[in-house]
Amino acid sequence: MLTILNWFLSSILFIMGVFTFVSNRKHLLSMLLSLEYIVLSLFLLLFIYLNMLNFEFFFSMMFLTFSVCEGALGLSILVSMIRTHGNDYFQSFNILQC
16 A cells, blocks of 8 residues: 555656646756656656565666766756856757857
């Protein structure tokens, strides 16, 4: 019963993260933070799933490694965009202009 409750709560966390990502598109930093929230809720879902089936947690460590790499890549893109454009407003970025 407890694992079903944990599964439900982590699913709610994931849905809230997706809603935050979709509704908050003004700053690139807030979009990156909501993406990291989604990744953490997916990690919680994966951890509960692997714990429920009594599997090893090796895949969860690989997932955390890739999510850290994704976060570092997002921050490097944010820093380079702030250096070139001067702000992190998502509406002011022009894809065609380099």
